[in-house]
Amino acid sequence: MAVTAHEVQFAPARSLGMILDFAARSHARAAAVLVLVALLNFLPGFFDIPPVDRDEARFAQATKQMIESGDYVDIRFQDEVRYKKPVGIYWLQAAAVQSARALGLAQAPTTISLYRIPSLAGAVAAVLLTYWTALAFVSRRAALLAALMMAGSILLGVEARLATTDAVLLAAVVAAMGALARAYLPEQRGRIDAAGAWLLPGLFWTALAIGVLVKGPMIVMVVGFAVVTLIAIDRRADWLRPLKPLIGLAWFAALVLPWFVAIIGRSDNAFLTESVGHDLLPKLYSNQESHGAPPGTYFVLFWLMFFPGSMLAALATPAVWAARREPGAKFLLAWLVPSWIVLELVVTKLPHYVLPLFPAIAILIAGIVEARMLSRNRWLQPGIAWWFIFPLALGIAGVVALIAIAHQLGLLAWLFAGGAMVAGLVAWRLYQVDGAEQSLLRAIVASVLLAFAVFGVVMPGLEAAFPAPALARALRESGCPQPVAAAVGYHEPSLVFLAGTQTRLTDAAGAAEFLAGGECRFALVEQHFERSFATNAEAIGLRYSQGPRIEAFNISNGRSVTLAVFRSEPPL
Numbered sequence: 001m002a003v004t005a006h007e008v009q010f011a012p013a014r015s016l017g018m019i020l021d022f023a024a025r026s027h028a029r030a031a032a033v034l035v036l037v038a039l040l041n042f043l044p045g046f047f048d049i050p051p052v053d054r055d056e057a058r059f060a061q062a063t064k065q066m067i068e069s070g071d072y073v074d075i076r077f078q079d080e081v082r083y084k085k086p087v088g089i090y091w092l093q094a095a096a097v098q099s100a101r102a103l104g105l106a107q108a109p110t111t112i113s114l115y116r117i118p119s120l121a122g123a124v125a126a127v128l129l130t131y132w133t134a135l136a137f138v139s140r141r142a143a144l145l146a147a148l149m150m151a152g153s154i155l156l157g158v159e160a161r162l163a164t165t166d167a168v169l170l171a172a173v174v175a176a177m178g179a180l181a182r183a184y185l186p187e188q189r190g191r192i193d194a195a196g197a198w199l200l201p202g203l204f205w206t207a208l209a210i211g212v213l214v215k216g217p218m219i220v221m222v223v224g225f226a227v228v229t230l231i232a233i234d235r236r237a238d239w240l241r242p243l244k245p246l247i248g249l250a251w252f253a254a255l256v257l258p259w260f261v262a263i264i265g266r267s268d269n270a271f272l273t274e275s276v277g278h279d280l281l282p283k284l285y286s287n288q289e290s291h292g293a294p295p296g297t298y299f300v301l302f303w304l305m306f307f308p309g310s311m312l313a314a315l316a317t318p319a320v321w322a323a324r325r326e327p328g329a330k331f332l333l334a335w336l337v338p339s340w341i342v343l344e345l346v347v348t349k350l351p352h353y354v355l356p357l358f359p360a361i362a363i364l365i366a367g368i369v370e371a372r373m374l375s376r377n378r379w380l381q382p383g384i385a386w387w388f389i390f391p392l393a394l395g396i397a398g399v400v401a402l403i404a405i406a407h408q409l410g411l412l413a414w415l416f417a418g419g420a421m422v423a424g425l426v427a428w429r430l431y432q433v434d435g436a437e438q439s440l441l442r443a444i445v446a447s448v449l450l451a452f453a454v455f456g457v458v459m460p461g462l463e464a465a466f467p468a469p470a471l472a473r474a475l476r477e478s479g480c481p482q483p484v485a486a487a488v489g490y491h492e493p494s495l496v497f498l499a500g501t502q503t504r505l506t507d508a509a510g511a512a513e514f515l516a517g518g519e520c521r522f523a524l525v526e527q528h529f530e531r532s533f534a535t536n537a538e539a540i541g542l543r544y545s546q547g548p549r550i551e552a553f554n555i556s557n558g559r560s561v562t563l564a565v566f567r568s569e570p571p572l
Helices: 005-009 011-023 027-042 055-069 088-102 112-134 140-152 154-160 166-184 196-215 218-234 238-243 245-267 270-285 297-305 309-322 327-345 351-370 381-406 411-429 436-461 467-476 493-499 508-515 527-539
Strands: 484-488 504-506 521-526 544-554 559-568
Touching: 011 027, 011 140, 011 436, 027 112, 027 140, 027 154, 027 436, 055 088, 055 112, 055 493, 088 112, 088 166, 088 196, 112 140, 112 154, 112 166, 112 351, 140 154, 140 309, 140 351, 140 436, 154 166, 154 297, 154 351, 154 436, 166 196, 166 218, 166 238, 166 327, 166 351, 196 218, 196 238, 196 245, 218 238, 218 327, 218 351, 238 245, 245 270, 297 309, 297 327, 297 351, 309 351, 309 381, 309 436, 327 351, 351 436, 381 411, 381 436, 411 436, 467 493, 467 521, 467 544, 467 559, 484 493, 484 508, 504 508, 508 521, 508 527, 508 559, 521 527, 527 559
Parallel strands: 484 504, 484 521
Antiparallel strands: 521 559, 544 559
């Protein structure tokens, strides 16, 4: 039988639909497809992007010092305490690095991808847990769609590649909220069998403990606001009984308190002073580390951070509002709205703060897509054009950056970005023909292709944007068995991570004195401080030679930087 043009035109749509049909037939297939899509989105660039300043490099260096010292209670960056976050993420990173060392990887302590493994695992777990949580509200197919939105989201893709806390925190939050939902929803409570009567509270309180050990009170805020909101609306709290609060609190305390007691005893209350007094509370009312922004910032950023699922959020909003009194929608809105409002009001803002709220949005959207209740408002529907506009803009920007900064044509980036543009264009143009589900799947394909272009090709190609690897390489190639360095002007934590914990961050006079202390010492001097360094070196009669000069771009402050490498020479 002849194939018609209509059948050829919509073959890709049927292919994506068939994949969804295949995945929705069983939980095992759903999990396999979700892991595959998540890894396709999260792995490009995972092993190739150098340590990113500043937070990732600080976390990794603090973990490296734990491994070097054997002290897994205290948290330090060189000689300074680092008490902004609890110990959980450092333990997870140390386990990954030590496992690699046990397998014979000698360079494990300075291999940044090993420190990122907990984030990758947390991101994949968050995708799978979104699916599990969504099953309490919607069908298996819709739950799969919600999890795919998380797997394809821009923000989670970024956090999966960074050795920080947020992907692991997200997994803990989704696990806790999934357990909480099954305690709250009447039809779910009736399905809890004898085994689940202990499994559910065990999961809830363990997830809560992991979240606290990873990032302090953030998980308590999200879960607590949801619980308080539901109790206030329903005027009842008996639905919390399946979580066995008394036994659960005891288990939570048993998991959390030992390290807190140890660090408070070790630091003489410095941990509480630093983490609460100098980190948490100032974020509420001040512009900490130049990260202040007005209320509404997260709403504006959401359309980018949750791409491509965000393009359906506005279309789903009228139906969500209409269903707000139904138990499922009520629970998801209690998860989302109170915490979002608080985060908008907090002065210090970083994009990842709202990440633990994205699964609630994904499940709400998936439920509305499944019910075919997306708005047909002519003022809202043009927003789906961003499925094409965003890949177009980001693809062009990535290629331009490669040409301008790295002087590369980036043909592979063109290929992936072009594929993302095509997928986004088809998702937009055939939305009315094939429906929201098929278009969303195409947009997820566009997001994955963008990940290959931006994270897999563009960022690893921008070597000039990562000076620390070049400086560390210059030290390794110097011929010294154990080179040590002092840095002047360029004090990024990635340099300490790659060049060694003993790297001294100092001024021009300090660098000259450092070089005078012996052989195989190096000064890494930013161009603006070279004259001062030379003056101080001359004043103490220092003999030194100049090595390579490195032209780079410091992405932490957005400025070009030129660094000279000077090596100590023995006196005459």
